[in-house]
Amino acid sequence: MGLLSKKDLKLITDPLADNNPITIQVLGICSALAITAELKASIVMSIAVLFVLGVGNVVISLMRNVIPPKIRIIVQLIVVATLVIIVDLVLKAFAYELSKTLSVFVGLIITNCIIMGRFEAFALANGPWKSFLDGIGNSLGYAAILIIVGFFRELLGSGTLLGIKVLGDPIEKTGVYAYGYENNGFMLLAPMALITVGIIIWVQRSRNEALIEDN
Amino acid sequence: MEHLELFFKAIFIDNMVFATFLGMCSYLAVSKKVSTAVGLGAAVIFVMAITVPLNWLLDKYILQEGALSWLGEEYAVYDLSFLSFIMFIATIATMVQLVEIIVEKFSPALYNSLGIFLPLIAVNCAILGGSLFMQSREIQTLGLAFNYGVSSGIGWFLAILAIAAIREKIRYSNVPGPLRGLGITFIITGLMAIGFMSFGGMLTGGDEEVAKEETASIETNVKVDEPILEEETIKVIDSVSVEELEIKEE
Numbered sequence: 001m002g003l004l005s006k007k008d009l010k011l012i013t014d015p016l017a018d019n020n021p022i023t024i025q026v027l028g029i030c031s032a033l034a035i036t037a038e039l040k041a042s043i044v045m046s047i048a049v050l051f052v053l054g055v056g057n058v059v060i061s062l063m064r065n066v067i068p069p070k071i072r073i074i075v076q077l078i079v080v081a082t083l084v085i086i087v088d089l090v091l092k093a094f095a096y097e098l099s100k101t102l103s104v105f106v107g108l109i110i111t112n113c114i115i116m117g118r119f120e121a122f123a124l125a126n127g128p129w130k131s132f133l134d135g136i137g138n139s140l141g142y143a144a145i146l147i148i149v150g151f152f153r154e155l156l157g158s159g160t161l162l163g164i165k166v167l168g169d170p171i172e173k174t175g176v177y178a179y180g181y182e183n184n185g186f187m188l189l190a191p192m193a194l195i196t197v198g199i200i201i202w203v204q205r206s207r208n209e210a211l212i213e214d215n
Numbered sequence: 216m217e218h219l220e221l222f223f224k225a226i227f228i229d230n231m232v233f234a235t236f237l238g239m240c241s242y243l244a245v246s247k248k249v250s251t252a253v254g255l256g257a258a259v260i261f262v263m264a265i266t267v268p269l270n271w272l273l274d275k276y277i278l279q280e281g282a283l284s285w286l287g288e289e290y291a292v293y294d295l296s297f298l299s300f301i302m303f304i305a306t307i308a309t310m311v312q313l314v315e316i317i318v319e320k321f322s323p324a325l326y327n328s329l330g331i332f333l334p335l336i337a338v339n340c341a342i343l344g345g346s347l348f349m350q351s352r353e354i355q356t357l358g359l360a361f362n363y364g365v366s367s368g369i370g371w372f373l374a375i376l377a378i379a380a381i382r383e384k385i386r387y388s389n390v391p392g393p394l395r396g397l398g399i400t401f402i403i404t405g406l407m408a409i410g411f412m413s414f415g416g417m418l419t420g421g422d423e424e425v426a427k428e429e430t431a432s433i434e435t436n437v438k439v440d441e442p443i444l445e446e447e448t449i450k451v452i453d454s455v456s457v458e459e460l461e462i463k464e465e
Binding site: 027030033034053071074078082084088089103104107110112139193198201203204205209 | 233234235236237238239240241243244285297298299300301302305308309312337338340342343344347348351391392393394397398399401402404405406408409412
């Protein structure tokens with residue numbers, strides 16, 4: 001790797017699995033779960049977080065020597081809020097329907113713990129390039145969980161992916177519906193998002209024994 | 216009546232944690248012991264009771280379309296609602312800091328129990344979420360906004376108290392290794408959320424009776440009752456959660 005040293009690469013790949021922001025660090029669950037009933041919303045949310053965390057980490061890292069420690073939380077919140085307003089206005093301009101589905105959850109990226117958590121834990125202590133990579137890595141880890149959850153909830157809940165009917169038509173009884181398959185509407189309800197993430201955690205930790213908590 | 220309805224709706228039906236997943240991060244992180252959970256929950260109620268009405272005033276007199284008309288006719292055309300995120304979060308962050316300073320000065324005992332949680336609260340999604348939902352649900356008066364703040368806070372308090380109690384007990388159970396800690400907490404929360412969904416019928420039960428009486432009185436005109444029922448279901452679904460809406464669309 002010419003551009004990325006081995007250490008830099010680790011910054012990106014680590015949060016994808018063994019240090020995943022959602023399943024291991026327990027950050028950013030708030031806005032992650034509510035919007036995962038559709039795959040499309042999950043993808044857009046992931047892109048929004050990617051942008052906010054990538055740019056935000058760089059900005060905070062550049063400012064890290066001038067921010068007085070006592071008011072750093074307010075400064076961080078203002079930086080994030082500005083970036084989120086940009087995301088919100090772009091969404092409203094180019095994807096109005098989707099911005100309605102996401103409703104207040106775009107605004108809640110501000111208080112998404114993943115962002116404040118990475119600012120505090122990484123950007124305040126490291127240079128801009130490393131912080132950028134850390135931001136990208138963590139938001140990709142976040143995106144991975146969001147997309148897995150969104151994939152299963154949309155597939156099992158409404159039999160579609162990105163709005164395309166992959167399992168056939170439930171009303172005309174084509175595809176798998178011809179054999180008596182029914183959509184599981186329960187998957188679309190809020191509690192199933194939690195249980196899906198619980199199962200992902202279960203699978204991940206049973207593959208990697210080192211991650212198991214001792215109560 | 217309006218107040219009572221909003222109060223129960225915010226605590227049980229639109230519960231911050233179980234219906235909208237707000238404040239999940241601190242909910243999961245601080246729910247290992249009942250005593251700390253109570254501390255954080257109390258701090259959340261306290262801060263929400265202050266910030267939601269404050270943000271309501273900001274929204275009403277500065278941010279909404281035409282809100283600046285009290286400055287004079289020519290200001291009536293401004294619509295500053297795109298600034299609401301930054302205004303709300305700045306209000307919350309400063310209020311939290313201010314509350315911390317005031318409480319430390321006047322009531323050291325309260326500070327000792329709440330103090331360490333206050334910085335955590337600025338980044339608690341439930342607080343900002345409360346203000347944003349207050350804005351998007353178009354709550355009409357300052358009194359209702361205060362009520363909404365307090366009752367959402369109580370809802371969050373109940374949720375964290377319940378999970379903390381369960382987690383204290385579950386320590387004595389033999390949970391499969393990979394599920395220990397975070398995994399089982401997620402699944403329990405999911406099951407609790409399913410339980411809380413049953414509260415969805417609480418307020419609508421009364422509505423249906425009213426609807427029946429109405430339809431009985433206008434029995435002669437069959438066509439009239441269809442739109443009423445349609446309206447009822449929309450109202451019901453609206454009150455349950457955002458997620459429900461998607462099912463309705465389907």
